[in-house]
Amino acid sequence: MPLTVELDRSSPVPLYYQLAQAIETAIREGELAPGDRFENELALAKRLTLSRPTTRRAIQELVDKGLLVRKRGVGTQVVQNPVHRRVELTSLFDDLARAGQEPTTRLLDYRVGKPDEEVARELNLAEDREVVSIQRLRCANGEPLAVMINHLPVEIAPGADELEGTGLYQSMRARGVHIRLARQRIGARGATRSEAQLLDEKPNAPLLTMARTAFDDSGVAVEFGNHCYRASRYYFDTTLVDR
Numbered sequence: 294m295p296l297t298v299e300l301d302r303s304s305p306v307p308l309y310y311q312l313a314q315a316i317e318t319a320i321r322e323g324e325l326a327p328g329d330r331f332e333n334e335l336a337l338a339k340r341l342t343l344s345r346p347t348t349r350r351a352i353q354e355l356v357d358k359g360l361l362v363r364k365r366g367v368g369t370q371v372v373q374n375p376v377h378r379r380v381e382l383t384s385l386f387d388d389l390a391r392a393g394q395e396p397t398t399r400l401l402d403y404r405v406g407k408p409d410e411e412v413a414r415e416l417n418l419a420e421d422r423e424v425v426s427i428q429r430l431r432c433a434n435g436e437p438l439a440v441m442i443n444h445l446p447v448e449i450a451p452g453a454d455e456l457e458g459t460g461l462y463q464s465m466r467a468r469g470v471h472i473r474l475a476r477q478r479i480g481a482r483g484a485t486r487s488e489a490q491l492l493d494e495k496p497n498a499p500l501l502t503m504a505r506t507a508f509d510d511s512g513v514a515v516e517f518g519n520h521c522y523r524a525s526r527y528y529f530d531t532t533l534v535d536r
Contacts, residue, residue, distance in 0.1 A: 295332060296325065298341060308343060312351035320360050320371055327434070331361060331369040359525035395434050396460075401491075402428040403453040412444045415506045415517040425450035427461070430491050437492045438526055443518040465516070470509055472516070477505035481524070492523050499524040 298315045300308055319325045331352075332340075338348040352369060355361040362372050408416065408424045416424065424444045431439045443461060451464035462472055483497035492500075500521040507516040 295340065300341065300343075309347045309350040309354070312341070312343070312348065313354040316351065316355055317358070317360060320355075325371045327371055329371045330367070331371060333368065397432045397435070398457045399430040399432070400427070400453060400456050401430055401440075402426070403456070405447055408444065412517055416444065416446065416514045418446065423447040427453075427456060429456060433526075436526070437523070439520055439522045440488055440491055441518060441520045443516060445516050449515060461516070470515055472507045473510050474512070475505050475507040477503055479503050482521075484521070488521060494523060494525075501527055 296316065296319055298312060300311050300315075302308070304311070316325070316331075325331070334348050334352060335345065337343075338345045341348070352361060356363060356369075360372060361369050363369050404426050405423055406426070407420060408418055408422065410420070412418075412424060412426075413420045413422075418424065423446075425447050427441075427443045427445075427450075429441045429443075430437060431441055445465075449465065449468055449470050451461065451468070455464050465472070480502045482500055482502060484492065484494050484500050486496045488494075488500065489496045489498060492498075494500075501524050503518075503520045503522070505516075505518045505520075506514055507518075509515045
């Protein structure tokens with residue numbers, strides 16, 4: 294069925310923006326599902342009595358946001374909603390499950406050894422202490438989303454067999470380790486060749502990054518992680534308060 298769009302031609306809000314907002318709302322509310330082919334640009338312009346440049350600009354807005362994709366020989370298709378994550382003390386696995394997206398994990402590396410200088414500093418460990426270092430690829434509804442590297446003291450780390458079926462923090466809670474506080478840094482950079490291959494992106498594609506050191510109830514550092522996320526599929530949300 295053609296998407297129902299109501300445009301207010303007397304509004305100062307540009308028509309391309311009204312159209313883009315209407316399409317985005319339909320995608321986020323599930324009226325347009327991932328994989329759906331979107332109406333032809335020319336047909337949409339004619340149906341809504343809009344100029345083709347106006348329609349093209351609205352569609353391009355959504356392509357730039359990662360909500361639509363143009364494919365040669367196929368046309369314009371809906372892609373998955375970007376993952377909206379508040380900057381809170383939660384795990385990505387829990388956030389995806391809570392949002393109704395199906396999280397899956399592929400374990401890329403699991404090793405036990407001495408920490409490097411940065412990991413030892415962040416976890417406040419002597420360099421002769423052993424840590425478990427884990428690298429995972431996290432997907433949402435089958436689409437790659439993030440590459441995650443985490444380091445934990447060996448005595449509280451979950452086994453490799455657990456990490457493809459559940460979230461890291463969930464496994465830690467099952468061991469009586471409760472994350473109470475975290476210090477994190479959010480940034481951005483280009484994807485390395487190996488990251489691009491894992492995330493189905495081009496080398497140097499924009500990635501969001503997060504480095505987090507987590508502390509338990511007693512204030513002991515229990516986990517240090519470096520994660521990178523596809524900028525086209527993921528964003529952080531913060532609330533600012535004027536004090």
